[in-house]
Amino acid sequence: MSINTQSTVTKEVITEWFKQLQDHISSSLEMRDGKSSFEEDLWTRPEGGGGRTRIIQKGAILEKGGVNFSAVHGEMPEKILQALKLPKANFYATGVSIVLHPQSPMLPIIHMNVRYFEMSNGIFWFGGGIDLTPHYVFEKDAQFFHRHLKQVCDQHHPDYYPKFKQWADDYFYIKHRQETRGVGGIFFDRLADKDGFSKNDRWAFVQSVGEAFVPIYMQMIENNIDKTYGEQEENWQKLRRGRYVEFNLVYDKGTKFGLDTNGRIESILMSLPPEVNWQYNVQPEADSSEAFTQKMLKKGIDWV
């Protein structure tokens, strides 16, 4: 899937590559799931651009998942221009966003986003990340996940993994619970052509992140799909999904931005899980795997 990048990459090339990434990921997941398939909604935005929302529901493996592409453009909101002290400008933003909620509580929730943003004044940046939210933390999976991400990062720069890993720890934090959302991953934003990086360098990194998604989640499925579970695990899954909702509705900047700017609600809120529960003051039993999971939901764990 790599593209010749001898000349500086353009928004058209990036957009086309993101579309292909969406195709690749949704077809790989569909094939692996084997039962359900993605339904696609094409939408347009009155102010310019649109997207392809793809949702799978009630699969054998995926209870609910979204693999979304969008490419929108228009005038920069007045508010943001003022905050950045910039004159009138147009923007172009494109990206792929994924959230998967598996049926089995033994499989982790996963989230990936890769995005590109540019303004008519020449300013541009890339952003994104991948992070994992296991209902039950298994050290082996968290280690595999972080080692894989470190490899992806190290191909591009030795500072990337430590920096973006910490960024994810800080970003995916549910302050009112004093818990991280999951075992983290990598998160990055505003990667521009500075600090010795060219635009093509940044783009090559973002492509590597996008390409890492399928092998990572396939391995998570492989590791955990045969694990048995019962009512207790399903109940715990519903509670953990509640935390996912709390993070996304209270803290997630992408969600907040989408809700504030009249984005396509059903595409933004596709990240919210099916079958969630809030029970009062649940405390896992000492030494249970639920208690272990809760203990692992903190910043700064070195999984590599």
Next chain:
Amino acid sequence: MSINTQSTVTKEVITEWFKQLQDHISSSLEMRDGKSSFEEDLWTRPEGGGGRTRIIQKGAILEKGGVNFSAVHGEMPEKILQALKLPKANFYATGVSIVLHPQSPMLPIIHMNVRYFEMSNGIFWFGGGIDLTPHYVFEKDAQFFHRHLKQVCDQHHPDYYPKFKQWADDYFYIKHRQETRGVGGIFFDRLADKDGFSKNDRWAFVQSVGEAFVPIYMQMIENNIDKTYGEQEENWQKLRRGRYVEFNLVYDKGTKFGLDTNGRIESILMSLPPEVNWQYNVQPEADSSEAFTQKMLKKGIDWV
């Protein structure tokens, strides 16, 4: 339950009355439910004060409900003082907060809050309200509810109902869904001794609101408890509960304040429902009772 109020009511009297209101409401609900009972958690706040959280779960009628009392005090947060341009001051805040999530989708969710706030500089106010969130809107119930509230308000001032009804319409609004949370009710805040009202006048009104809760919800149970329902109604209930979560986590000022100020999380989030679902892009069938409900979730309906 009325108290002699010839002299101006004090925070001690208000606090004691709120505690008795909590007792009265929780025991009435427990008796009516007949199956489950409230568990009580007493908590204290390091900075001063505390509360009595009472939660009922898995009742015959109430799937999850909280009837909470709190009375907290301390120094006013620096941030708020700056915003209000006030010098250092202490505050005292007490109130009763209720959210009930019934088992049956044919019964409405109800929320009530009555609260009193004062500062050491002499500033004080009352706030609160009652609002109803039916999973299925029944005109008869919404009319009864609003007429009852109008009566309560009219005993105190003819302007109260229209003003506080509109305030509730505006407050309980899920902007990103372009829906009201439910059929509204009354909402009021910062009722102080001005515009010809004494502190005792305001207090008498707040007491009337508190006392209205039990008769109102008993009538809702009476009207709807024998209605049958099946899987379709249960699914719809889970989706409507999702909207309740969206409102509380994205817009509700009380929740936001609690999360921001390190309040007791399990008491704040007791408002979140059990067994919730988010499905992608659900559109009710034309002319269904689900479609009717959605049509009724708008501002400005005159239910009286």
